[in-house]
Amino acid sequence: MIEFLMPNLGADMESGTLTEWRKKPGDTVKRGDIIAEVETQKGLIEIEVFEDGVINKLLIDEGTKVPVGTPMALILTATEKQVTPVTEEPKIKAKEEKQETISEPGKIKATPLAKRIASEHKIDLSQIQGTGENGAITKEDVENAIAKQVVIPVEESLKKAGEEIPDKSTTTNIRAAVAAAMEKSNREIPHYYLEKTIDMSKALAWMSEANKQRPVKQRLLPGALFIKAVALSLREVPELNGIWNNGLQVKSDINIGFVVSLRGGGIIVPAIHNANLKTVDEIMEKLNDIIPRAKALKLRSSELSDSTVTITSIGEGGADSVYGIIYPPQVAIIGFGNISKKPFAQDDLLGIHSLVNVTIAADHRATDGLTGSRFLMALNTHLQNPGSL
Amino acid sequence: MNKEEIEKIIVSSLKKIAPDTEPSKLSPDENIKETLGIDSFDFLQFIISLDEKLNLEIPEQDYGKITTMSSLINYLTPKIK
Numbered sequence: 001m002i003e004f005l006m007p008n009l010g011a012d013m014e015s016g017t018l019t020e021w022r023k024k025p026g027d028t029v030k031r032g033d034i035i036a037e038v039e040t041q042k043g044l045i046e047i048e049v050f051e052d053g054v055i056n057k058l059l060i061d062e063g064t065k066v067p068v069g070t071p072m073a074l075i076l077t078a079t080e081k082q083v084t085p086v087t088e089e090p091k092i093k094a095k096e097e098k099q100e101t102i103s104e105p106g107k108i109k110a111t112p113l114a115k116r117i118a119s120e121h122k123i124d125l126s127q128i129q130g131t132g133e134n135g136a137i138t139k140e141d142v143e144n145a146i147a148k149q150v151v152i153p154v155e156e157s158l159k160k161a162g163e164e165i166p167d168k169s170t171t172t173n174i175r176a177a178v179a180a181a182m183e184k185s186n187r188e189i190p191h192y193y194l195e196k197t198i199d200m201s202k203a204l205a206w207m208s209e210a211n212k213q214r215p216v217k218q219r220l221l222p223g224a225l226f227i228k229a230v231a232l233s234l235r236e237v238p239e240l241n242g243i244w245n246n247g248l249q250v251k252s253d254i255n256i257g258f259v260v261s262l263r264g265g266g267i268i269v270p271a272i273h274n275a276n277l278k279t280v281d282e283i284m285e286k287l288n289d290i291i292p293r294a295k296a297l298k299l300r301s302s303e304l305s306d307s308t309v310t311i312t313s314i315g316e317g318g319a320d321s322v323y324g325i326i327y328p329p330q331v332a333i334i335g336f337g338n339i340s341k342k343p344f345a346q347d348d349l350l351g352i353h354s355l356v357n358v359t360i361a362a363d364h365r366a367t368d369g370l371t372g373s374r375f376l377m378a379l380n381t382h383l384q385n386p387g388s389l
Numbered sequence: 390m391n392k393e394e395i396e397k398i399i400v401s402s403l404k405k406i407a408p409d410t411e412p413s414k415l416s417p418d419e420n421i422k423e424t425l426g427i428d429s430f431d432f433l434q435f436i437i438s439l440d441e442k443l444n445l446e447i448p449e450q451d452y453g454k455i456t457t458m459s460s461l462i463n464y465l466t467p468k469i470k
Contacts, residue, residue, distance in 0.1 A: 211449050216440045219449065221429055263409050263426070291430055292406075315428040 002051060003071040009040060009304040010269070010327075012181035016040045017065040018072065019113060020139065027055045029075065034300070036072070041177040042268055043170050043297030045304065053077045062139075063113040110137035117142045120169065170297060174266035185328050189244075190364040193323050196376040198383055199346070200339050200354040206386035217288070222356075223313055224284040226336050227256050228389045230311055231275035233378035239367045240360070240375055241308045243329040248366040257307030257327065258287075260294040269327060270294050271307040280389050314338050321357040331363040332372075334379075390469050392462055395443075399461060402438040406431045417459035443469055 006016055016038040023035050034046045035055075056074040060066055108125045110118070114137045118125050130137035203225055211219045231254045234241040242250040254276045257269040270290045272283060293299055310327045313336040320340065324333035337357040344353035358379060360372045382389060403412035403425060410425045422432060432452075440446050445468055447455065455461040 208449060216433075216437050216446050219433060219436075221433060223430065261428075263407065287430070288434075292434065315430070317423070 001056060002053070002075050002077055004035065004049065004073040004075050006038070006066050006068050006070045006072055007047060007301050007305060008068045009042065009045060009301060010177075010181070012177040012184075013040055013042075013068055015065055015067045016045070018060050018062055019044065020062055021058055022046075023055050025055050025057055029053060029055060032302075038301075041173040042299070042304065043174075045299055045301055047301040049075065051075065051077055063111070063116065108137065109135055110142075111139065113139045114142045171262070171264040171266060174262065174268065178266055181327060182325050185325050189326050189328065191326060191361045192364045192369055192372065193359060193361050194369060194372045194376060195321060195357055195359045196380060197355050198358050198380050199344060200356050200383065203383050203386040204339070204354050218281065218284070220280060220284050221287075222336075222339060223258070223315075224280050224287060225383065225386060225389055226313060227258065227272060227275050227283050227287075227311060228278070228280050229379055229382040230309070230334055231256060231278075232382050232389070233375055234309060235276050236378045237371060237375040239371050240332040240362060242331055242366070243308070244331050244363055244366050245329055248331065251308040253306070253308065255306050255308045257310040257330075259310065259312040260291055262295060262297075268294050268297070268299070268304075269307065269310060270299055270303045271305065273302075273306065309334070311336070321359055323359050324361045326361055326363055331366040332375075333361050335359040335361070390443075392466055395462055395465050395469065396458070398439070398442050399458065399465075402435055402442065403427075405438060406434050415458050418457050420456050421458060421461070422456065439465075445469060 009016075017040075018036055019039050020037040021035070022037065023029055023033070029035060029049045030052050031048075031050055033049050035049045036047045038045050038047050053075040056076045058073050060070070060072045066072065109130055109132075110125055111132065115125065117139060118128075118137075125137055125142075128137050128141050129135075131141055132138040200222070204222070207220050207222065207225065214220075234254050238250050239248065241254055242248055253274055255271045255273045256275045257271045259267050259269050261267055272278070272286050272290075275283060278286070290299070290303060294303075307327070307330065309330055310324070310333040312322055312324050312333060314322050316338060318338045321337040322335035324335045326333050335358065337359075339354050339356045341352050342355050343350055344355060345351075346353070358376060360375060362372045400412045403410070403421070407425045407427055412421075412425060415421060415424060421427065427435070436447050436452075443465065445465065447464075451464070455464050
């Protein structure tokens, strides 16, 4: 029997609120299945199971806020399946009892979660027709009511696309999460910074040639090349790929977190796992999938977990250099500025080249400047050989 | 398809990638990416969306010709029946 714990989705996360169980006792689950939905400072996150098995018991009630690492469910692993699942009531109850709210005469019948969501969105429960047990208002009822309310001012096109504008409270929560992580980083991590100007002419020419052969959906962007080149360089300089926990712990998997800016302000850092083992096309495909969902705050738990290093990229038309702040407990962040055309001397010939300033900010407790420099040299070599990325 | 219909499709595609903006209020010669704060990733999603709705693949080397609403409409109109 294994305990399924509230996952840690980043250094800035202390707890999460279970909003919905997607599985019930007796359900068979496979690794990667969504077991629950949890509300965090980063929005609603779908939580995945990491092992095959059968749900034995749910320990937490919907609507309960639990700290990271708290057991949430018991799962029988594949070898133990023969045991009959226990279907008794969850052990840890939400502060407000469901039964209590439902049975009070004269009052509006609603689940605690529905009440909370309604109050957060200033929804009047008396206007909602409940569809739950004994006519109680459920989370879905409230969400439907919110959706109706939002739809009125939002244009038709938006509704069709299924897009949602993150509400103000989510934006504020994300701001607070970023603030906490960055404050911790700047307080605890002695950063050192290095910078190298890298000639992107060959890489861009290669990419533009490659894109001519591709349908629009498979076109590459420089960001995909950066991620792959960083992953390959980290294989050569592994000391920058890991975490600091009373000492450097080098990680064997290279999981690259990349910073996505949210339109309402704030950032979110989803991860591309094992980026060194993926082709540039696979990385681009992942980006196409993850970035729009990250911007809509609709990520799965695994997509926010286990980053071993971070990349931040300013993108086209922006600043020339970016000096990052490490995302704890990682030990390095690599920053790519805007790619721009500038005079550049190569083999004693002055020409106009597409250049990018690449920086690394690394934890001086874990490594020294020489390590960072070796990394930037390796990165340069990889970006000069785009065909072998 | 006339210019108004094309503009409608452009606006709805832009609205999808930048829901907090008002693409319908773009003036004809304003730079779309700068005004709406669209990065190269969002722009690719926009090109993909135009391809899905108009069945037209805009080659990467033509991106420079479609920076404003008027240039984009003028670029697309002769290519769409």
